[in-house]
Amino acid sequence: MKDVASVVIVGGAAAGLATADALHRRGFAGTVDVVSDERVHNYDRPPLSKQVLAGEWAPERATLLPPRRLAELPARIHAGVRATALDVEARAVTTDDGRTLRGDAVVIATGVRPRLLPGRAPAAGVHVLRTLHDALALRERLATPGLRLVVIGGGFLGLETAATARALGAAVTVVEAAPRPLVGRLGAVVAERLLALHAERGVDVRAGVGVAELVGDARVTAVALTDGTTLPADAVLVAIGSQPNVEWLAGSGLSIADGVLCDERCVAAPGVYAAGDVACRRQVGRDRAVRVEHRRNASEQARAVAEHILGERRSSTPVPFFWTDHHKVKVQLAGTVPAGAVEEVVEDDPARGRLVVAFALDGVRTGVVGWNAPDRVTELRRDLAAAAT
Amino acid sequence: MKIVVDRERCVAGGECVLACGEVFAQDDDGIVVVVDEHPPEELREAVEEAIEACPAAIIEAVDDAA
Numbered sequence: 001m002k003d004v005a006s007v008v009i010v011g012g013a014a015a016g017l018a019t020a021d022a023l024h025r026r027g028f029a030g031t032v033d034v035v036s037d038e039r040v041h042n043y044d045r046p047p048l049s050k051q052v053l054a055g056e057w058a059p060e061r062a063t064l065l066p067p068r069r070l071a072e073l074p075a076r077i078h079a080g081v082r083a084t085a086l087d088v089e090a091r092a093v094t095t096d097d098g099r100t101l102r103g104d105a106v107v108i109a110t111g112v113r114p115r116l117l118p119g120r121a122p123a124a125g126v127h128v129l130r131t132l133h134d135a136l137a138l139r140e141r142l143a144t145p146g147l148r149l150v151v152i153g154g155g156f157l158g159l160e161t162a163a164t165a166r167a168l169g170a171a172v173t174v175v176e177a178a179p180r181p182l183v184g185r186l187g188a189v190v191a192e193r194l195l196a197l198h199a200e201r202g203v204d205v206r207a208g209v210g211v212a213e214l215v216g217d218a219r220v221t222a223v224a225l226t227d228g229t230t231l232p233a234d235a236v237l238v239a240i241g242s243q244p245n246v247e248w249l250a251g252s253g254l255s256i257a258d259g260v261l262c263d264e265r266c267v268a269a270p271g272v273y274a275a276g277d278v279a280c281r282r283q284v285g286r287d288r289a290v291r292v293e294h295r296r297n298a299s300e301q302a303r304a305v306a307e308h309i310l311g312e313r314r315s316s317t318p319v320p321f322f323w324t325d326h327h328k329v330k331v332q333l334a335g336t337v338p339a340g341a342v343e344e345v346v347e348d349d350p351a352r353g354r355l356v357v358a359f360a361l362d363g364v365r366t367g368v369v370g371w372n373a374p375d376r377v378t379e380l381r382r383d384l385a386a387a388a389t
Numbered sequence: 390m391k392i393v394v395d396r397e398r399c400v401a402g403g404e405c406v407l408a409c410g411e412v413f414a415q416d417d418d419g420i421v422v423v424v425d426e427h428p429p430e431e432l433r434e435a436v437e438e439a440i441e442a443c444p445a446a447i448i449e450a451v452d453d454a455a
Contacts, residue, residue, distance in 0.1 A: 022441065044445070046400065061398070065446050296402065296444050303441060323402060330401060330419065374419020378403030385407070 004104040004309050005030040008093050009075075010083045011109030012036025014044065014295060015276025017064050018302030019107050020075045026310055032075035033101050035093065039080040040132055042070055046295050048135040049160040050325055054167065055139060059132055083110070086252045088269045105271050105309045108249070108260050109302070112242035112277045112293060117152070117211065125220035127237045129161055141235045142168045149173075150223045150233040152211055154181040156324045158239035159194070162203045163326045172203045173231050175223065179208035186333065187343045189357050190369045194326060201327050242293065244278045259291040266305045273308070275301040294322040319384045320367075332374060334381035335359070335367025347376060356380070392423050392436065395447040404442035409435035413448075427453065 007023060009016045012034045020032050044064045051057035065073075078095065085094040092102040114128035127138045138161075141147060147170045151158045154176025162172045182191040198205055206225070214236060215222040223231045244259040253269070255261035260274035264284045268274045274281075276298040280291040300318050307313075323332040337359050346368075347356035355371035358380070365384065370377035392412060401419025405412075411432055414422045428436060433450075440448045 025437065025441065046444075063446070066449065069446070069449075296404070299442065299444055321402065323400060332401075372418075374401040374403060375415045375417065378406050378415060378419075381403065382407060 004028075006103045007032050007105045007107065007309060008091070008101045008103035009034045009107040009109060010086075010093055011107075011111055011276065011278070012038065012041040012077060012079065013109070013111055013276070014064060014298035015111070015279075015302045016107070016109035017042065017070075018299050019109065019275060019305050020073055021065060021069065022303045022306035023309065024073050024075075026306060026312075028306075028310060030104070032073075033103070034075050034077045035081050035083050035095055035101065036077060036079050037082040038131065041077065041079055042067075043132050044295075045130070048132060049129055049157055050164055052132070052135050053129075053139050053142070053161065053164045059136065062132075083248050086249055086254075086272070088253050088272055091271050103271075105273065107305055107309075108268065108272065108274045108278060109276045109298075110245040110248070110278050112244050112259075114238065115241045115243050117214065117238055117240070119213065121214050122216040122220040123218055125216065125233070125235050126214060127235060129157060129237060129239065130242070138235070138237065142170055144234065145169060146171060148232055148234045149237065150175060150231050150235075151237045151239060152223065153237075153239035153241070154178070154205060154207060155239060155241065156182075156185075158237065159198060159203075159205075160324060160326055161237055161239065162198065162205075163201065166201055166203050167327070174198070174203060174205045175209060175211055175225060175231070176205065176207045177210045181205070181207050184339070185337065186331065186369050187337050187341070187357055187359060189343055189345060190331060190355065190371055193355065193371060194329075194331065197327055197329060242277070244291070246278065261289055265308050266301050267308065273305045275305045292320065294320070296321050319381055319388060321381065329353070330370075330372055330374060332370045332377045333367060334370075334377055335365070335384045337367050337369070341366060347373065390428065390430070390433065390436065390450040391453050392426055392428065393449045393451055394421050394423055395445075396420050398445050398447045400445045402444050404444065405439035405448060408439035408442050412436060413439060421447075 042064045047062040082096040091106045149170045151174045166172045210226040212224040246256040259278045259280035261280045262268040262274040266273045277293045280289045282289045341359040344358045354373045357369045359367045368380040399420045412425045412428045
């Protein structure tokens with residue numbers, strides 16, 4: 001796309017702000033409007049379940065862009081404003097404050113929100129963790145000594161939060177429906193080690209059991225499980241995944257079955273892009289599209305979008321990468337862990353608490369998982385990137 | 390240019406090392422180490438790449454005079 005003079009970005013979190021930043025850094029001189037439904041913006045989410053929840057960082061420390069870099073952005077940020085509709089043909093975004101913002105390019109970066117449990121829930125004591133507001137609310141609850149917290153969902157967010165809550169002195173139980181949590185994500189060796197670490201630190205992980213209901217009227221008092229167990233609870237965190245914020249795009253003509261479907265360059269329609277958690281991006285050379293809810297994906301797609309808007313055609317397939325921190329242990333994954341992959345321990349140094357596992361499918365290395373081994377993961381990630389090109 | 394990093398907020402992702410290994414390295418914990426605080430101008434593009442790729446946005450390149 002050439003001669004773009006105006007860009008409207010819907011979403012002011014990681015992908016949205018990074019798009020504005022990337023445009024600016026590449027010398028874009030047109031106008032940029034950022035519509036963010038959150039009043040408080042420019043905060044980053046990964047620290048919410050860790051440093052912010054733990055109280056180690058003041059919320060201001062978890063910035064997305066350094067304040068100076070944000071101040072330099074020649075973007076109009078409409079904070080606390082929600083987009084209500086998109087006219088794809090006209091590339092016009094309607095907002096709930098009664099405006100229509102038209103752009104030569106529109107970037108959809110509306111992210112996701114937590115999935116909730118079906119059915120009735122008690123009015124108080126049931127938390128989710130997505131926004132800074134959510135993190136501060138849960139942090140306040142965790143200030144109560146000996147709080148009994150039940151975390152529903154043994155994924156990365158649930159377990160990270162469980163670790164932080166446990167370190168703050170809460171009695172924490174995690175309920176996960178899958179019988180072998182995280183095995184499909186990290187492989188059996190690291191998944192088992194991670195669950196063992198949680199057990200060692202006093203987090204009670206109940207795997208292979210579902211939630212029947214949240215007990216309590218005004219306030220949650222317990223979680224009833226499908227195996228008949230009842231777990232007394234002063235607070236509950238629901239961390240069972242998320243759903244894309246695409247309702248405002250109903251009727252736009254875009255494909256929104258699972259996020260916003262876009263091509264490998266993040267193009268959803270001419271002049272309309274999707275980036276970050278909400279983007280369901282076609283994979284180069286493969287007949288499928290995937291939505292990736294990892295922090296680095298948001299930055300990477302934001303840059304791809306900015307480059308496409310500016311007419312730069314740099315085609316690259318980055319090696320997927322993410323990290324997750326539990327009880328001060330850093331787990332990182334570069335590449336992928338496909339079903340049926342063969343695991344190989346390539347480094348195991350118990351004295352230093354390091355472990356690196358590589359995955360291969362049909363003899364070809366697809367990914368590596370590191371346990372407190374970031375330097376090695378970077379090295380192996382470089383090899384994966386080199387092999388992919 | 391002078392490279393300034395906030396090591397305390399580093400998430401050990403290694404993006405900077407992959408973008409510009411001449412300037413950035415990782416210690417045993419994965420935390421960024423600046424190996425060349427005043428890189429030559431020809432590394433500007435690679436440094437900019439590192440700044441942008443950093444998921445914690447903790448890298449800055451400031452003017453030498455600053």
